[in-house]
Amino acid sequence: MAESIRELHPKPWKQWIKRISDANWISTVLVVLLAFLVGGLLILAIGGDPLRAYLVLIKGSFGNRNGFAETIVKTCPMLLAGLSVAIALRTEFWNVGAEGQIYAGAVLTGLASIYIQGISAVIHLPLALLAGALGGGLWAFIPAILKARLKVNEVITTLMMNYIMTFIFSFLVDGPMRDWVSGLNISPQIEKTTWLPILLAKTRLHSGILIAILAAVVLAVILRKTVLGYQIRAVGGNTRAARFAGIAVENTMVKAVIISGMLAGLAGAIEITGVQHRLIAGFSPGYGFLGLAVALLASLNPIGVIFSALLFAALLNGADAMQRWASVPIAMVAVIQGLVIIFSAIRFFFNRSTLKRKAGS
Amino acid sequence: MIDHHIPVVRLVNITKSFGDVIADDGVNFELLPGEIHGLLGENGAGKTTLMNILYGLHQPDAGEILIRGEVHQVSSPHKAIELGIGMVHQHFMQVATMSVIDNIILGLKVGSDFKLGRDAARKRLLELCKLYGLNVDPDAFIWQLSIGDRQRVEILKALYRDVNILILDEPTSVLTPQETTELFYTIRKLVDAGLSVIFITHKLEEATSITNRVTVMRDGKVVATKETKKTSKPELAYLMVGREVLFRTKVETREKNSHRDVLRVSNLKVKGDRGNIAVQGVSFTVQSGEIVGIAGVDGNGQSELTQALTGLREVLSGNFWVDDVELTNASPYKVIQHGVGHIPEDLADGIVSDLTLVENLMLNRHYKPPYSKNGWMNERIMESEARELIHQHDIRTSGALAKAGTLSGGNKQKLIVAREISRNPILLIAVHPTRGVDIGAEEYIRNLLVQMRNRRGAVLLVSTKLDEIMDLSDRILVMEKGRIMGEMMREEANIEKIGLLMAGAEG
8 A cells, every 4th residue: 555655755866757758659759769869978078079970970870872772771670679578568578589489480481482483473572471470470470479378487488489580590591491512601692573573773772671661660550459459568568467357367468479579570581682693691799689779769669660761770770870970889889779779768667666566446 | 581661662642644544543552561462454554654653664653662661763664573572474575596594694794795694593593493393494495485485485574584473474374283383382482481462364264273462453543452351252253343333224024025046055165366275165045136155254155255256266075056057166257257257356457457448447347349349349339338336436537548547446336336337237246346446435325236136136145344234234144264153134134243253153
């Protein structure tokens, strides 16, 4: 009882923070600004010019045709990975395995787009993408069912399954699926009928981004308008109340996690069909892990994930320019990324703990 | 050897409120040297708050604390320990990954800056163990210990800090019967060694078996302080639940024509959280057009029983039927589908704070037409129905689309009751439906239960408020230690009779 009563009269500063963190838009912008502010101070401390550095960073990631294209290309997998983490976390499932699910998706996409031949692109491309989603979904289903049935901690299983899948992937491109002609650890090129169309000529900007944005919108609609989405929100909001009201909590979680895995698998599929055009070991530089940061910054809001993925992609992409033109080391971008993650994690757990306390009143 | 006339603790006129809830209202309390003093009362009677004040966790709004005859300001637990007061909480304050000895010296400076001084501490601890007959391995890790051991560590922690007044907050609530016996043995040893002990409990059995005196609290006030030898369980039960029964809700006697059995429970056994058997084979029925009240002191199996009936807890053996459909170990969904409504014991289990009022009101029906169709929610119908419910039940809110977390406690409970009753259940299981709500909401909710019964619905009411049970029920069952001790019709019920059964006398 004492807890709940204390919550009725929280300290003024806490109330202040709470009001800000309730208004998601404002708090998200604040988190980003704060990260850039602290990052700026650090740039200043190493003798750089923060304003110039940031200007170059923006120019590098949006300033020209190719820079812009590359930013969007990187946005795509991060957006899907962010959605993947967000939907699972909505049911209190920490999917740290998006990276593995990306690779799992890539494997099935690879199989579908290398070994199936001679069918029309209208069928082949969707098939390849679906295969990817299926792969990710299947790979996520294992930890989901383990948690639902046996209460096995998902952080450990999803994390470990990343290693299993990346090694399976490496094995495949080093053995059964290897292109022996190339002399490298890569698979043969995928069928042209599965290549995602390019949106901007003479760049790598492919149409995957449209699929990713569509996925965000669809996910937002699912959460708002469908029974499943409603149940996911109820389970995430108060598991016990959801269970008491007759919602099958475990089933809801498993469904959410399968969707989560499918989104990550789709990210893998799009990387293969849009960028790499073959399976290459290590093709994802940790997009799955960045998805966690993307999702947290967006407060698990699907539409917010679009913008938060764009920000992380721009940071990644502008880093090079910043080093070249403002003499600020690339590592600084990792620092800013880290700051964004820290601040959004603080906000996330702050919100969650106040919510929990509210639920307990 | 001890001066038996100066109390070691005297609390004078202690008053403490949280917001507009008064937890303690002018409480006077005395602890004599070398006594075991029971502090008895229902949940929410103000026992723990009072002891938290003595232990320095809360500051009283008014009143004085005298320790060994001198007025002291107990500003923090640290200060309390300095004054020789120790407290063992219901939830142990321990670091599971550290050893016993490390937990005991945690926060104390026993060695130098570079040396922890564990060896000296271990020696002292072993001496204490020997002195009080407490068996704990100082080098075991907390996570390896049983609950009983962990409690002993908590007691040793206090003893290590040289306390001579020990407060135990419902110490047996987590223990098995054997562990309880051991604990009582330890407590007696402590008292023999000169300590004074305050023993918080709501179990009559304990209050009468181990204490020298008992102070009974109800609604933030002290009702009486009795010498244990000169009182009895029925008298204490009677004091605890209160004598004034206010027939506030008018209930006409039930017409006696054909009623059918809606709920039929046969020899039901249900496991508790500690591996104990919380419900030990109960059988009863609830008929249509009837409110059956289950009275009893909290923690005698009522929670486990209702959780089993709503599909939330596994049934060990026995069966139950709702309208002749067996629902033993069915899922909560199936139970709800069969027309069972449930007002959960803890209102936090009935509300999703982060969802809107509309979404909360539709929690038990969202999955079926017209509220949803082919997996899509029909927001228009949901909202219009929810608005009607909000209006009809006068749920005070800033709007139907406000988050449910913004409601006051009474309005949250009204929302839950509105949601459950509006679905026209054939059976409503209402567990403490008016706990923690204001008088207005309390009255309103009681009336709704009666209305439902008058519409020939069946209601199973679990409450620790005896007036509520006696006001509303057509038939009363009394539960004690997982058994139904007796059954009586409303006309034959009186508080002495119920009190006797609650205290464990055969009916």
